[in-house]
Amino acid sequence: MLDKILYNTVLCQAYSPCGKYLVAGNIYGQLAVFDLDRILNPVVELLTSDYNKPKYKHNLESGNQICSLVTTDKFLIIGTVNEIYGWDWKAILSVKLSKPSWQIKISSKTSLEYIDVNSLWLSEDREKLLAGCGDNNVYIYNLEDRRQISVLSGHDDYVHSVHGKNDQIISSGEDGAVLLWDLRTAKSHNKIEPYKNNKVSRPDLGKWVGSASLSDDWIVCGGGPRLALWHLRSLDVTTVFDLPDHGIHVSYFHDDCVIASGAAKHLYQLSYSGEIRVELPVSATTVYSAVLKSNPNVLAIAGSSPEIDLCTSFNYRDQILHFR
């Protein structure tokens, strides 16, 4: 039998608060810590053949897949199955992973049901943690005492992603709905269903929406339906991005651009009008995570591959990391 790591799939990535490390979590419950400093500014004399391999590789005790990662100044928050863990960054950056600093349990109704924490989002004031979960709900926790503040329920299937801007929250789900919420009232006030819009729907890929993001005026979302730019107030499709993809899993705004990828051979940087600015080839069959960091600029693209692509200029692939 082959080693399962050959078929590795990375679902999420995060940078350490100091910006020197990149952590990536895969479906086998493994957490890889890459030393970006060593990889981006290699000292030729000290270069070994495994320089592009993880500096540390931690295994979660449960072995459950790591679905989402988000970082605060102190903690790395890991969303797996039925649990959200908070690990001190110091523990993550040591050779052996100790016990988590805290954990939040998401109780399921039946023992057979597994609730994936598909998406984690931290409110801009860094006080609230939002978790989009496999039980169709978005949970809001107070990060200080980790108590559940409220539940956003409105999806008919599991939640793919959670994102927000100011007090506005957006979530997308397998049911094909994109819901807009008010963080203060915890109520859904708007809803779009891209699969019902014949400009963007792709019935052969399904109705699911893999990713949705907010800016001040715009929504970008895509999944089974095409990636499209929606106007926040009118909730109309403004731009339909014509990409040769088989499903969108990543989409967000960055510097007046939309960055998007998924089951495609490239990661795209797109203008609001629909032009493709940059087409970045990727190693992964499907991209599940593309995380950005500024100063210095690093874009890490990971997905269903043991390889993680690193770009510093957004124009070409600089390095390939091996998560194996």
Place this chain on the structure above:
Amino acid sequence: MRRTHASITFLYDACLSLFNLFESNLYICKFLCTTQYTKTEYKMGKEDVSAKKRRKINSSSSTSEVNKQGPADIYKRVVEFEETEAQLRSAEKDATLFKKICQDVRQMFSDIVELKSKDSDEAKEKINSKRVEASLLLVALKKLNRLEKVRTRAGRDALHKEKQQVDSTHLLLQNLLYEADHLNKEVTKCLQFKSKDEEIELVPLEDFYKDAPKEVSRPEITKIDEHQLQLARLEWELRQRRELAGACNQLVASKERVAAAIAAARSRLDALSPHLRDVLKATKPLQECLAMRLDEKREESKAASLLPSPLFLLYANSSAYSDALGEKTVTVAISGDEDEARRLEQQSSVESDLIVSNDSDSDQENNDEEQREKKKRHHRTSKVSKEEKAEAKKKEVFRKHPLNVQITVKVQDGTALNLIFSYLLNLKIITVKFTVSLPKPVTGVSAADVLNGNCILHELYSSDNGNDSPHPATAYLLKAAGIPEGFQYFISEVGKPYIWAQRMCGLDFMATVIDDQKNNKLLQPCPTLSVTTVEHFILTLRKRLKSRVELMKELQDLETGKISPLDGNSWPIRLSGSLTQWQSVGWPEYIQSPSTTFLISEGLVTQNDLLYRAIITRQSAKLVALVALKSDYPKKAPIFSLTLHWNGTHHSSINDDIRDIERVINTDWCLEDNKQPKLSIQMTKLLTYMDILLETSGSSEFPPDKVMFSPVRGRNRIKPYKFLKQGTGVFVQF
């Protein structure tokens, strides 16, 4: 004045002697007239002349008795006088005097010429006086001349005398030198003299004093006198040697006695052998009656003694296993030309001494042959002969020992693998060929390949494919023989040189390479290595054979489209797809498919693997699975590479769903037991996963048939490939 006086006295002397001479001359003239003696006689030695004169005078007349006495004496006296005078006067002075007189004479002549020209009387007078004077001077000249003659003679005599003396002394000196030289030679000869006794090896001094009896060693004398010591030691040596010679003779005699005894015993034994043969012959009917193979075995062991040592080791060890495990599992036999082997053995025993020098010889031969060939080319003989020669050389290099060992390994159902081990005499390696015998013919092409193809022995031990010679020297030997191709080129001809085959015969080339630095010994088969390897090999091979037979059956089923995963028990899930094709594919076809790029680049599938293509169809969907079986299946699970043709073409590097199925089938992820799954189980799983994939796609063509909690889960929208035995069975995500 003094000079004039001297000249006058000299002149007087000269006159006197001239007068004397004159007188004697007159006398002589008188006799000359009478006796007719020739002047030559007169010119003989003066003593002689005078003696003769005396005699003649005596004989001529007695009248002038007084006168006769007188002139002889005078003559003698004159001679003596002149001789003494010549001695007394210095020659130099005479020479100057002579010159002066000559000058005077010349002066006189010139005066006379002058006077003559005057032609007066007075002059005539003067001329006369001058003439007299000149005459007188001539007389003086004559005297001087004579004196000089006398002096010269005296000097010559003296010189001659001295010369003789020098000669004699020189001779004496030569004699003495010769004598001295001779003496020196004698001295060195004496110094270089070596006594015979110095060559004799003597007992050391300490031992001599310790062992020799007092009367021989006589320490009181020998300790002081070295010569005596030497003599004593020699005496002791002689005594001892005599004793030893005596002992030696005794021993030789006893040896001869023993030899005679041995010869007698041997002749008796020889006489015994015909009897034994008779006895053996007599037992034959009994053996046949009881169906015993005693004779055959005896024959075989006789042949075994002719085997080269590596093959002998193999034979000995494997026949031991054959005895232990029973003939149903392992049989061993020797085949080949025994006579040829016997001849070879005789040859090699003769040549064994020459082995070492062989290499250089062969080089020389090469050169010779080349030259001969060149010559031949000149004679325009056909090119064929050269090729033939090369062919012969090739044959010589790859010459096998005429005998080979055959090991047959059988498994329960009657499938047998017959291995033929041959020994290459010159390359010193073992090669293996094999045949498979099946109890019943195999239906199906790919199934038959499993047992018949070369791959059955592949990777029996890791990375041992028998594709190149394990002996490091092979390449060199081939090059030395002028064969440009590598050993691989000839494998189909000679058989495969598997490393396990070498080890079974006790040949360990790695060990020799390491040993080389220490001592360059000839390659000796190691018995212990052979023992352990043979045991392990037979077990491994049986296991391989068993698994191959099982695989063959599996493949046979697959080829007919039948999948029977659990022996007898049916799979709990209804499968909607069906296996429509199963066939073996080649490496080029395998690498052509885009789905295999990843497996090949990771080195997970190689050319040595068995490759198959399975096609599974369900309605409009077609799943093509390229299956790679490792040689040591089922120790290593088969590797699947999938391509789905439905709504376009999908494979693992562009579609995550296919990648997920490959992950579940190929990897050890969430495998309950660590047992490697069999091919048919994997195929069943593949059919199931295909059903799930198609049913979760939401297409109306494939109505959901399986029970599953949720068709997709997680951001990666993974399908439920995990089967839980709950109720009728539920599929969940991993």
